[in-house]
Amino acid sequence: MTEPLRLGVAGLGTVGAGVVRIVRTQAELLSARTGRRIEITAVSARDRSKDRGVSLSGYAWEDDPVALARRDDVDIFVELVGGSEGAAKDAIEAAIDSGKDVVTANKALLALHGQALAERAEAAGRAIRYEAAVAGGIPVIKALTEGLAANEITRVMGVMNGTCNYILTRMEQSGLPYEEVFKEADALGYLEADPTLDVGGIDAGHKLAILAAIAFGTQPDFGGIALEGIDRVSIDDIRAAADMGFRIKLLGVAQRTGRGLEQRMQPCLVPAGSPLGQLEGGTNMVVIEGDAVEQVVLRGPGAGMGPTASAVMGDVCDLARGIRLPVFGQPAGSLQPAPRAQSDLPAPYYLRMKLVDKPGALARVAATLGDAGISIDRMRQYGHSEAEAPVLIVTHKATRAAIDTALETLGDTDVVTSAPVALRIESL
Amino acid sequence: MTEPLRLGVAGLGTVGAGVVRIVRTQAELLSARTGRRIEITAVSARDRSKDRGVSLSGYAWEDDPVALARRDDVDIFVELVGGSEGAAKDAIEAAIDSGKDVVTANKALLALHGQALAERAEAAGRAIRYEAAVAGGIPVIKALTEGLAANEITRVMGVMNGTCNYILTRMEQSGLPYEEVFKEADALGYLEADPTLDVGGIDAGHKLAILAAIAFGTQPDFGGIALEGIDRVSIDDIRAAADMGFRIKLLGVAQRTGRGLEQRMQPCLVPAGSPLGQLEGGTNMVVIEGDAVEQVVLRGPGAGMGPTASAVMGDVCDLARGIRLPVFGQPAGSLQPAPRAQSDLPAPYYLRMKLVDKPGALARVAATLGDAGISIDRMRQYGHSEAEAPVLIVTHKATRAAIDTALETLGDTDVVTSAPVALRIESL
Numbered sequence: 001m002t003e004p005l006r007l008g009v010a011g012l013g014t015v016g017a018g019v020v021r022i023v024r025t026q027a028e029l030l031s032a033r034t035g036r037r038i039e040i041t042a043v044s045a046r047d048r049s050k051d052r053g054v055s056l057s058g059y060a061w062e063d064d065p066v067a068l069a070r071r072d073d074v075d076i077f078v079e080l081v082g083g084s085e086g087a088a089k090d091a092i093e094a095a096i097d098s099g100k101d102v103v104t105a106n107k108a109l110l111a112l113h114g115q116a117l118a119e120r121a122e123a124a125g126r127a128i129r130y131e132a133a134v135a136g137g138i139p140v141i142k143a144l145t146e147g148l149a150a151n152e153i154t155r156v157m158g159v160m161n162g163t164c165n166y167i168l169t170r171m172e173q174s175g176l177p178y179e180e181v182f183k184e185a186d187a188l189g190y191l192e193a194d195p196t197l198d199v200g201g202i203d204a205g206h207k208l209a210i211l212a213a214i215a216f217g218t219q220p221d222f223g224g225i226a227l228e229g230i231d232r233v234s235i236d237d238i239r240a241a242a243d244m245g246f247r248i249k250l251l252g253v254a255q256r257t258g259r260g261l262e263q264r265m266q267p268c269l270v271p272a273g274s275p276l277g278q279l280e281g282g283t284n285m286v287v288i289e290g291d292a293v294e295q296v297v298l299r300g301p302g303a304g305m306g307p308t309a310s311a312v313m314g315d316v317c318d319l320a321r322g323i324r325l326p327v328f329g330q331p332a333g334s335l336q337p338a339p340r341a342q343s344d345l346p347a348p349y350y351l352r353m354k355l356v357d358k359p360g361a362l363a364r365v366a367a368t369l370g371d372a373g374i375s376i377d378r379m380r381q382y383g384h385s386e387a388e389a390p391v392l393i394v395t396h397k398a399t400r401a402a403i404d405t406a407l408e409t410l411g412d413t414d415v416v417t418s419a420p421v422a423l424r425i426e427s428l
Numbered sequence: 429m430t431e432p433l434r435l436g437v438a439g440l441g442t443v444g445a446g447v448v449r450i451v452r453t454q455a456e457l458l459s460a461r462t463g464r465r466i467e468i469t470a471v472s473a474r475d476r477s478k479d480r481g482v483s484l485s486g487y488a489w490e491d492d493p494v495a496l497a498r499r500d501d502v503d504i505f506v507e508l509v510g511g512s513e514g515a516a517k518d519a520i521e522a523a524i525d526s527g528k529d530v531v532t533a534n535k536a537l538l539a540l541h542g543q544a545l546a547e548r549a550e551a552a553g554r555a556i557r558y559e560a561a562v563a564g565g566i567p568v569i570k571a572l573t574e575g576l577a578a579n580e581i582t583r584v585m586g587v588m589n590g591t592c593n594y595i596l597t598r599m600e601q602s603g604l605p606y607e608e609v610f611k612e613a614d615a616l617g618y619l620e621a622d623p624t625l626d627v628g629g630i631d632a633g634h635k636l637a638i639l640a641a642i643a644f645g646t647q648p649d650f651g652g653i654a655l656e657g658i659d660r661v662s663i664d665d666i667r668a669a670a671d672m673g674f675r676i677k678l679l680g681v682a683q684r685t686g687r688g689l690e691q692r693m694q695p696c697l698v699p700a701g702s703p704l705g706q707l708e709g710g711t712n713m714v715v716i717e718g719d720a721v722e723q724v725v726l727r728g729p730g731a732g733m734g735p736t737a738s739a740v741m742g743d744v745c746d747l748a749r750g751i752r753l754p755v756f757g758q759p760a761g762s763l764q765p766a767p768r769a770q771s772d773l774p775a776p777y778y779l780r781m782k783l784v785d786k787p788g789a790l791a792r793v794a795a796t797l798g799d800a801g802i803s804i805d806r807m808r809q810y811g812h813s814e815a816e817a818p819v820l821i822v823t824h825k826a827t828r829a830a831i832d833t834a835l836e837t838l839g840d841t842d843v844v845t846s847a848p849v850a851l852r853i854e855s856l
Binding site for chain 2: 018022026029030032033034035131137138139142143146147148149150151152217273275278290291292293294295296297298299300301304306307309310311313314316317318321322323324325329330331334
């Protein structure tokens with residue numbers, strides 16, 4: 001057996017504690033599978049005295065993750081600090097510069113600075129691995145980068161933020177409005193310190209940007225994602241969708257179109273009985289489509305101590321076994337800038353609007369949609385006691401541009417009382 | 429860029445033609461991702477003149493796969509001949525002995541001779557890769573061996589034979605009996621030359637034996653699988669199951685129990701709306717459960733030209749990238765003989781029997797089950813015009829031993845007119 005592989009773990013929150021636990025309890029299994037003893041030599045976190053439920057005895061302590069990253073007795077720097085700037089970035093750069101491989105769960109950092117970090121790591125002959133950054137315990141980075149490497153990937157899509165999924169599921173089950181369920185989730189500790197990371201779709205967008213880079217050989221382009229959070233999804237939409245056999249999910253899609261690379265992360269309607277529609281709570285699902293493999297669907301826990309630590313340690317095992325690849329699957333220098341393209345692929349849409357309660361209003365809506373080339377699949381008008389009549393429409397396939405045109409035209413009339421809601425309908 | 433990686437492809441059926449197609453059409457993509465040019469230098473098949481829809485120009489031809497395996501201009505021997513003995517085995521051994529790595533889709537060979545082949549390959553410092561052998565295009569070998577390497581795997585289960593799934597689905601949809609649908613499937617070319625490989629559960633069993641070896645660090649033990657095909661599933665069972673909200677699937681399960689390693693491949697009832705219940709036709713699903721990751725579910729096409737060639741070429745890309753592992757994830761010499769154990773974990777069961785139409789028959793059945801410690805969840809007696817009364821029973825959780833005891837006792841009475849059917853109910 002060769003020399004032990006020595007980890008330095010920065011960040012001892014839930015995931016860090018999970019990593020310590022696996023290294024401590026599965027030492028034999030890890031060395032049987034990788035041929036090397038894997039041990040932790042040093043750790044770093046903000047608060048040294050905190051009880052994390054795992055023993056840190058035998059590990060050196062560093063207050064500063066950058067100092068940890070530079071230690072001579074560390075072979076792999078495990079970054080679980082988080083955040084796209086500051087300590088996490090500084091420490092990863094220090095690790096690369098001092099000849100260490102890096103394993104991280106940091107999606108924000110890779111989505112925003114992945115290209116520069118990949119160039120830096122590859123120039124230094126070091127690896128950056130990040131299975132835990134996307135979809136928690138699901139080995140999706142590996143499936144896409146390695147297992148499906150012989151495919152021209154045509155589409156990647158997925159539900160990748162458990163908090164959003166929890167909120168949307170809870171709204172449907174409880175009938176409570178968004179604001180209430182948001183407060184509940186906050187009280188339960190499900191939300192990040194900055195909750196817009198979750199509910200604004202930013203966290204899920206970071207993950208999509210990473211998947212798209214690998215899938216399409218492009219530089220990660222978070223800024224190119226058409227991003228829409230769940231904070232504008234109303235309980236009315238959830239009820240209406242359920243009524244028509246749909247559920248609302250924050251769904252990310254990255255695909256090559258005739259015009260370029262389309263990336264979007266937005267609330268969509270999916271059939272309630274479909275694999276995506278059946279997803280509940282913190283479960284993630286990623287769909288990968290390729291020219292040869294057709295379609296592969298991966299489902300599993302998107303967060304949590306065990307699943308995320310499983311992904312981190314899977315990366316560590318790969319490095320212990322000598323598995324080394326360019327950060328995004330092909331050399332960073334060969335990644336092309338993403339050719340941004342708006343969605344031009346037609347899809348059915350769900351529209352909700354409130355009309356003034358007077359004759360001809362509905363006819364006006366139908367005519368406006370027709371003028372924009374949009375045909376109506378189903379329409380429902382609900383009973384009402386006010387001066388506004390809520391109307392739901394499911395269209396046949398239409399482009400986003402046509403929908404926007406129609407809604408803009410309707411906004412200029414006097415029949416619609418508030419800004420209509422338009423959500424894309426995706427099926428799987 | 430380093431030297432090109434040269435493939436010798438033996439077997440030019442559907443999958444072989446798919447491999448040739450990928451190498452020919454995706455040369456640029458493959459070299460961008462692996463850093464090496466991948467080319468085919470020589471091929472072998474039974475019939476040289478057959479039109480396979482792909483060009484073989486520029487490739488040397490060998491009539492004998494063993495000769496192909498020994499060629500100096502081949503780095504990786506791609507075995508797509510099939511069969512657990514004869515040409516495939518001889519050629520793989522010849523490839524290893526002459527210093528080649530091997531990529532194969534041959535589940536029978538690995539399930540039956542995997543241990544010896546792994547020892548031989550590892551002694552020679554060569555790799556044998558076989559992603560295509562299990563669940564077609566789904567990168568499940570990689571997920572289990574690498575992505576989830578830090579987990580103590582607790583259970584692996586799956587639906588892994590598309591032909592069986594097609595037959596069962598078609599029976600349910602058409603209402604036709606097994607024999608009729610079997611003939612249809614045969615006419616459509618869905619069956620192997622020896623159809624018992626499929627419908628007897630043998631092919632799926634081979635796949636399960638491979639997964640279990642990786643998951644539990646044991647030598648592949650096909651002989652240790654409790655194997656039951658779908659040929660005894662009647663249209664009555666399918667109808668009755670559907671009536672109660674279930675579907676019947678040929679489901680494989682491998683798990684560690686208190687007594688040892690339980691492996692079974694048998695028709696089971698699963699809830700119709702569950703992910704397993706929703707599987708149709710040739711789609712496969714594999715579920716992996718581990719102590720850290722909890723549960724990961726992988727779904728995709730289990731066969732076909734594109735998906736299987738995707739898996740073969742995924743292995744080739746790994747080798748081109750220098751990814752090398754022991755055949756079953758840990759050195760062959762460290763794999764333990766599988767400690768065979770029968771299922772002792774209680775599960776609900778579905779029972780179907782026909783009773784003589786006289787007073788007290790049903791009471792006798794209930795009493796016999798009760799005596800064996802089996803309690804009844806649901807019971808249905810169907811209307812009948814004959815002297816036999818069909819009865820369906822869903823039990824609460826019971827061990828297989830208790831079920832067997834009860835059915836044996838019932839067989840000794842005069843109330844049951846034919847051998848009762850007992851199928852396990854699994855949920856996911």
